[in-house]
Amino acid sequence: MWSWVAHRITGVTLFFFLFAHVIDTAMVRVSPEAYNVAVETYKNPIVGLMEVGLVGAVLFHAFNGIRIILVDFWWKGPRYQRQLTWGVLGIFVVLMVPFVIRHLSNVFGH
Amino acid sequence: MSLTSIPKPRSTYKAGRSNNFEMNSWLFMRGSGLLLVVLVIGHLFVNLWQGDGIQQIDFAFVAGKWASPFWQIWDLAMLWLAMLHGMNGLRTIINDYASRGGTKFTLKTLLYFATFVTVVLGTLVIFTFDPCIDPASTLEVCTNR
Numbered sequence: 001m002w003s004w005v006a007h008r009i010t011g012v013t014l015f016f017f018l019f020a021h022v023i024d025t026a027m028v029r030v031s032p033e034a035y036n037v038a039v040e041t042y043k044n045p046i047v048g049l050m051e052v053g054l055v056g057a058v059l060f061h062a063f064n065g066i067r068i069i070l071v072d073f074w075w076k077g078p079r080y081q082r083q084l085t086w087g088v089l090g091i092f093v094v095l096m097v098p099f100v101i102r103h104l105s106n107v108f109g110h
Numbered sequence: 111m112s113l114t115s116i117p118k119p120r121s122t123y124k125a126g127r128s129n130n131f132e133m134n135s136w137l138f139m140r141g142s143g144l145l146l147v148v149l150v151i152g153h154l155f156v157n158l159w160q161g162d163g164i165q166q167i168d169f170a171f172v173a174g175k176w177a178s179p180f181w182q183i184w185d186l187a188m189l190w191l192a193m194l195h196g197m198n199g200l201r202t203i204i205n206d207y208a209s210r211g212g213t214k215f216t217l218k219t220l221l222y223f224a225t226f227v228t229v230v231l232g233t234l235v236i237f238t239f240d241p242c243i244d245p246a247s248t249l250e251v252c253t254n255r
């Protein structure tokens with residue numbers, strides 16, 4: 001249940017971010033300066049922290065999505081529901097911890 | 111009273127008959143999801159993990175990537191699949207929460223319009239990208255011609 005709620009919230013979040021992200025990238029058609037100004041906002045520490053949240057949303061949604069697909073299509077999927085959920089959380093932590101360290105040192109170390 | 115034979119049901123419902131549109135969009139969510147795992151995580155790996163991560167992103171970085179058809183096709187596939195996957199996901203959510211017909215219609219119209227604009231804009235940007243849009247550019251591709 002909670003994973004269904006989280007899947008929904010992360011999906012909606014990513015959709016709205018993608019809308020904004022296509023527009024900021026479109027600045028490359030205006031001028032190099034316009035694009036550089038747009039991406040400069042992403043290097044700000046507050047937005048840098050929000051990026052951690054966005055990458056977290058992607059990783060959770062992606063691996064929870066694979067879990068949903070396995071439960072739907074793999075004949076043993078429903079039987080291993082519980083293990084699959086722990087697998088999603090495990091992969092999430094294993095990928096998030098190094099990413100957070102690296103990303104925040106890029107954001108705050110420059 | 112005892113029944114010796116069960117009467118034939120009058121219902122004409124056939125188990126094999128299903129809503130093809132919903133079935134296809136259900137399948138699409140799963141197919142596009144699997145492709146997006148590779149496309150999106152690969153995108154984050156190259157842009158945010160490798161090199162200086164977020165600090166390396168600027169016009170020259172984009173010009174370097176889109177000099178190769180590989181990344182153009184990558185980004186195009188990611189744009190289309192993510193937008194259609196997200197649109198279809200939001201369509202489900204609107205169906206779940208908006209109870210009034212008018213609200214449903216308005217939200218869906220807005221959703222399809224926003225999706226259309228974003229996909230067209232993104233596609234045009236990828237195909238018409240010009241690394242030398244600035245005539246005074248000092249990028250190697252521009253000074254060497």
Ligand code: HEM
Nearest residue numbers: 008011012014015062065139143146147192196199200202
């Ligand atoms: C990274 C790989 C991704 C995978 C493996 C994935 C997988 C899935 C799956 C399996 C579903 C469930 C569909 C259903 O229950 O019928 C889903 C729903 C959804 N996805 Fe994704 N997805 C991915 C990326 C994205 C992205 C990038 C977005 C945003 C643009 C997104 C937005 C949504 C939305 C809004 C829903 C609907 C949620 C709901 O109905 O509760 N997904 N995804």
